[in-house]
Amino acid sequence: MNRAEDVGRILKVSGPLVVAEGMGTSRMYDVVKVSEKRLIGEIIGLEGKRASIQVYEDTGGIGPGEPVYPTHDPLSVELGPGLVAAIYDGIQRPLSDIAARTGSFISRGVEIPALPRERRWNFVPQVKKGQKVTVGDILGTVSETVLIEHRIMVPPDLSGEIVEIKKGMFTVEDTVAVIKDKDGKKVNLTMMQRWPVRRPRPYKRKHAPYEILSTGQRVIDTFYPLCKGGTACVPGPFGSGKTVIQHQLAKWADAEVIIYVGCGERGNEMTDVLIEFPELADPKSGEPLMKRTVLIANTSNMPVAAREASVYTGITIAEYFRDMGYSVALMADSTSRWAEAMREISGRLEEMPGEEGYPAYLSARIAEFYERAGLVECLGSDDRRGALSVIGAVSPPGGDLSDPVVQATLRVVKVFWSLEANLAYARHFPAISWLRSYSLYTPSVAESVRETLGAKFLEDSKEAMRLLQEEDELAEIVRLIGIDALSPKERLIMEAARSIREDFLHQNAFHEIDTYASLDKQAKMLSAVLRYYREARKALDAGADLDDLIELPVREKIARTRYIPEGDRERIPKIEEEVVEAISSLKRKEEVTS
Amino acid sequence: MTSQKTPSTKTEKTASKQKLRGIIDYQTITSVSGPLLLVEGVEGVKYEELVEIFLPSGERRRGRVLEVNQDKALIQVFEGSAGIGIGQTRVRFLGKGITLGVSEELLGRVFDGLGRPRDGSPPLIPEEFRDINGLPINPYARSYPNEFIQTGISCIDGLNTLVRGQKLPLFSGSGLPHNRMAAQIVRQARILGAEEEFAVVFGAMGITFEEAQFFIDDFRRTGALERAVLFLNLADDPAIERIATPRVVFTAAEYLAFTKDYHVLVILTDITNYCEALREISAARKEIPGRRGYPGYLYTDLATIYERSGRIKGSEGSITLIPILTMPEDDKTHPIPDLTGYITEGQIILSRTLHHKNVSPPVDVLPSLSRLKDKGIGAGKTREDHADLFNQLYAAYARGKEAAELAVILGEAALTDIDKQFMGFAESFERRYVSQDEYEDRTISETLDLGWELLIMLPRAEMKRVRDENLVKYYDKAAAKFKKSEEKHAS
């Protein structure tokens, strides 16, 4: 409870911004409770005793004179068993519990703890009494789901000696260990930590990412790969496929923990995840994907300030799992909505606007956010490593890439998947431009890819890209002069490039088999596609007829390799052999006729 | 600011406040700017509170608190500020937000843009009053829209399938037949195998009397009027009132859908007029304008309206939304269509070029999209071949259009044979598939069969988006049928 003199008074209400006086005991970024409705707010400006507060709930019906109660705590998340498979709003209130308490619509002033308080978890100790432990050391584990072993760590800033360690069933508030710190003070530890969302969690050191984070999406893995611990962005106009890509990554990316942040987007898209993920099997373990997923949903109809907080809530939870030594991937859809929330609050604060009305600190905030990704050596005496990969969708107005949010993002991320409206209109999905996108990780992952898939795959991918680039140039000629201007060799390049686009890059997220392709399947498919080109080219040199080559029925089989289930992927090299056979029999036939 | 709490008649300034039955009337308007009033010396005023304004003429208007700063309240007047003077006008704060009285008696009635009767009948006896801002649907409580709505229009049913609970706008331009298309959807929309019909909640914002009358006549003719509620803010009604209209509409729709289990179809037209009213307020407040002068919060504002549609777990009813907007200069990247597209679950785009080519409805198929189709189609819903078929139709049409563009520049002779076939396909597709009479109600199997009938113009090897089993079952069958009828013709 607050002392009366701590309680502030509202002076002004303007949308999600409230200004209050008498807030002298509060600090920047402290959480406050606004009015008797106890709406949750955060101090985002302090001038003397006057505080500007962004309120995470609707402020209708609130007015001057009403009280503001300080909590003297920064906006924080609860970290511990119970996170996995949960769905939270932007400030980590469990939406399932809110629905159980207040029905289908979110009413105001609901306070529900993020981690369930009643539930007991089986704590298995990993340390012994008398053992010296330091920050980050694993005290014990809880098997939270079949996929996630939750590692209970010594919280930041603490080290000392274990004086007591328990074993058995506990709630997140029960003491499971007692540590005597360096001053001889005994500290009781529970399975739950709290961490302020705006402060990155500490680690020992960062390393350059080098291992591919396979996503099962052919255009990504083959041409523009992401790394474990890397950063990527997906900008594109509406309807170009950002959300589908984010969902595909959440489903199929080779990460151990997924944090999915729906930031200011559609409610139904979160429902989609909630319905689908418990049904879908993780390709590695066969277990439901939901068992490795945490959802943050602050949809577009939910209060705008909480949208601003949602990305921080998400990334703090992600860092926590990273600290356990996991490879974590966070998707944020869409970072533009986060930036717009910043802009709205900044406008109400009457700050000096920068570009397009965004605050001048926009790019700093975006850079800080992506900087929380990385491959790190975790705190603790073992040498475990954790990775946090971050993939942000960006929704620029009119799809215009000169948008300040896109530009600020491109300055920090290493992978750019450029979505194009024209590809989406032709239903070429994923609508990732194969010419305009880039990945700065291509050289870094080469070694690990070579080890697993062999050098040929790297060669094939380079050759495929070369053909696509040539196609682009040739298409320009066709546009100006017509197809007759091309030599048979050039027309074959056009055909080969078309096949790369249609038979390899195009991938239907809604087809039960096509939705995911392992790296190995990708390599085999690409090899078959290119084999056709290489053999046809030889045949052409030997005098074969181009139209005969183009009309070869076996090409239909190449086009259908995508529908071959993972388990049968050995059939693809056989199709490749059929291609060779078909072309050489064509050659034989021609030799006979000529 | 001096305190004006005690009612007294000593000076003019303190006389400006009259206490009537516990309600305070303020006569302390200090500035009027556009549709905004600044009232000073107020006390106990809340953000978003409803306000009544009494003009010296006896006229009564309504307003809403946009911002309150100590003893100053900024008020947006729905009917505009014309005639409001400093000194004589009284302002009363009602201590609550704007509400709508709801009951099933809403059906069959016509109201103004703020929910007051417009049909001459007395106000309805409400079961309850609801704040028009509503509350956000908890995403956890939603249930995913996946029930196919047959509109009888091929380019919707076949290619951009609408499902119950979806929000699918019509992006149009002035002079294009969007109203006819919307009326056709209202006439023909049905759920296969279900008896019940949609209840319609219609919100007009700044459209002309004639346009509104077109809908009313059509609803009347088909009997839809009895299960419809109309909220009309017409072109000559106060512009600022439009800001409340979609919220009033959704308050009625939510009540009917989630309390009374109706399947509700909401038509909002014209969103562009709504956004312009919002821009007017923003300009009057001297806010930093976003693109083209629209406020930076336009996305959030539109989202809090559109996202009120959907389905909810444990509730029988649903809200399906079809907003109509005319794109300024037919520009899809204009903030209104752009931000709408970022919120809705797809869009149907009408094209002036097709309109001139007499394709009707002139739906521009390629940039149109229904994002919820994938879970609303297929075996048991429409037909097993539906997904493959539309993927293939899209790919083929896109290629045909590309070829047609080339042909314009270089002449048809410059095309390869296969490109010519694609071009021919695209032409037939526009003529036979997209074009359809206003009163032609095609069943989904008619629509799907028509798709195959067109695809057989193209070689089988080009059917890359179609699974083998569907190729055999549908493509081959359509091809065989075609061959037979050819033979019959020949003999």
Ligand SMILES: Nc1ncnc2c1ncn2[C@@H]1O[C@H](COP(=O)(O)OP(=O)(O)OP(=O)(O)O)[C@@H](O)[C@H]1O
């Ligand atoms: N890989 C894919 N396979 C099949 N269809 C796809 C794929 N990607 C996108 N689509 C189609 O495109 C539609 C739009 O995609 P999506 O919702 O991801 O767009 P978006 O870029 O997130 O749009 P917005 O910015 O409005 O949220 C999907 O509903 C789906 O029909």
Ligand SMILES: [Mg+2]
């Ligand atoms: Mg999206």
